[in-house]
Amino acid sequence: MTSTERAARTSVADELCRSAYAAHDGPDVGVALIAAGGYGRGELAPHSDLDVVLVHDDGLDPGPLAQQVWYPLWDSGSRLDHSVRSLSQMVAAAEDDLKVALGLLDIRHLAGDPNLTLRLRATMLGAWRREARERLPDLRVLVDRRHDVVGELAHVSVPDIKEAEGGLRDATVLKALETTWLVDVSSAELERSRQSLLDFRDLLHDQTQRPTDRVAPELWEPMTQALDLVDAEAAQRHVRELGRRITHLSRLTWRRVDDMLARPASVRDARRPALEPIAPGIALARGEVVLAARARPDLDPSLLLRAAAEAAQRDAVLAPATAARLARESSELPTPWPAAARDALVRLLASGTGLLPVWETLEETGALAGFLPEWERIRMLPHASPIHRFTVDRHVVETCVEASALIRSVARPDVLLVAALLHDIGKGQRTEHSVAGEAIARAIATRMGFDPEGVDLIALLVRHHLLLSETATSRDPDDPATVAGLLAHVPDAASLDLLLALTEADSRAASPQAWSTWRAGLVTRLARHALAAAGGDPAPPALSGDLVVPALVEEGGVWVGVESDTDGTRVAVMAPDRVGLLADAAAVLALQRVPVHSARAWSQEGRTGPVGVSVWEVSTPDLDPRVLRERLVALAEGRIDVGARLARPAPGRLEPLVAVRSEASRSATVLEVRTDDRPGVVHRVCATLAALDLSVRSAHVATVGPQAVDVFYVQESGAGRLSDERASEAAHAVRRALSPIEGEAARATK
Structure with a gap:
């Protein structure tokens, strides 16, 4: 079955309707016979209904024609869905019922007064475009309810190729969204998938000899030969792939609708969206992750994965055009992958529900096959x-x-x-x-x-x-x-x-x-x-080896070094060891709004006493070590009020977990902290421990997607392991410091 056969089937039905109108002396002015819905689009399947309306001008009585015109159509054996309405009744019905409004976007003239059909079509299109911003939220509710009831075409065991998510009904809705002129839809991709689903529906009607849109499990095998495929599994893959593609386009388009409706009119109507840089080579534009102006995919093989990770973690759209461009232009990932690419993949996989739409974009654009x-x-x-x-x-x-x-x-x-x-x-x-x-x-x-x-x-x-x-x-x-x-x-x-x-x-x-x-x-x-x-938990990770201590530090000063390469940027901090040094280093990075991916900290012996060392892996390039050092010195001298400049980390989705791992070390008490990754988390933990006069002798900090996984080896200042009471006190203090303020208020009232 092809579009040509559907057109021929529609042509036969059109001639039948015109003959019926003419046989009962239908007037040329003031009355029109129109096709709506699938018939209006010229997409009749072998057992489809003829959705036909006899429309007349207000104040004009179509007389016997309103009854007689249907008899020849019934006598032909056609399935008929018919009605008689005035022009104002059509407009009122569309205003009251979104389904009617959608159906009338596809009306087509059959017989009678063509000017009446033209007026009705212009009225329907004008009202749809004029009222779209008010009606689209209600349409979204209708679509979501249908999806909840029927399921997703790509996955349900008995798919409904019309009503399921990704089915023909969604394709029609997408065309209606495009008609508003408010959002763009990938028309070529949508039309290819829609026509293929229509072909399948034609075959399904022929196979079952009835007007069904549901594919029972026993039908896949008979459909295999009709589709010229090797087996029933291939037939399923073919149809479900079409549903997957329309689902992806539908979700993407509705995200764009949501973003458009949420924007102020001044931003909404801007011809060129503003680019907000969010990572090297990556920007955000109207809720979609795109390439920055001077991005070089040919020089950065990890750019695709980094863009995908940013989109998923922000629950933003990965712009399909961006993904497709990166798939074409990015340099091939070497073997083994650079650390930046591997870390980006892990962040992408750790992004929770934001992963699914981004992964679908990677699939549909062919970008996934590249890595x-x-x-x-x-x-x-x-x-x-x-x-x-x-x-x-x-x-x-x-x-x-x-x-x-x-x-x-x-x-x-x-x-x-x-x-x-x-x-x-x-x-x-x-x-x-x-x-x-x-x-x-x-x-x-x-x-x-x-x-x-x-x-x-x-x-x-x-x-x-x-x-x-x-x-x-x-x-x-x-x-x-x-x-x-x-x-x-x-x-x-x-x-x-x-x-x-x-x-x-x-x-x-x-x-x-x-x-x-x-x-x-x-x-x-x-x-x-x-x-x-x-035997319980595994052994703790090994500490980093000692670094050469600069003379500045041996003389009591503070040293900060910055080193960048293709895998990112490392910031090293050294100073005479003291309680709170690690907290101050974390505060400096937080004040600079530098995202921390991982960190290691330890104490080593220098010529003039213990030296505190920390090495921080960050994503921000071009950091000035002089600025970082000046801020660290200012913190140590009390010239910067961290409490005023660095607010409590924003509440996370999950309550923090703080566990005391007493068996993990013989010389220190190990605190394991797991919480949502938020700006200021490391500083908050270290400052809390410093306030208890506890020394962090070793820290192992890592960020995996939205999750901070931090381990702190803690000692009493100038002593060793914490007592059970002190360990419990420290764990509770850290947990309170990271808990949402609302949670603390709720606990305080109990």
């Missing part, structure tokens, strides 16, 4: 298990979204997120997918530049991502033999923590039933037994 060509193995691949609510590729993205909420529970959040991305990469292979996936994941992780330990962990998690769930639900989790069997494959506590988090994320992404209270209880109980048997 993860293996994705094509699972693209639009249906799941064999009915417990899954998504295709394999979408399930993987949902697993990353779920994993992003669990990164505070593991020692290697980067490993967890990449393992979530790759855990089903072996599906579609002839061998068992976890076995096939292990080798694929190992090769990808190596290419991404992970350290050997990280590569081994990712491969292990992909190979055994089903082990914990399958063992817990098929064996007694309290039996020592069950625990021993698990430990034979996953022998250490760090790997077990990662496997537990991946199991939960994978299950939650599959369906609510896959992570029921019962199943979660069994899995968690087995994991706890195995963790106890494996």
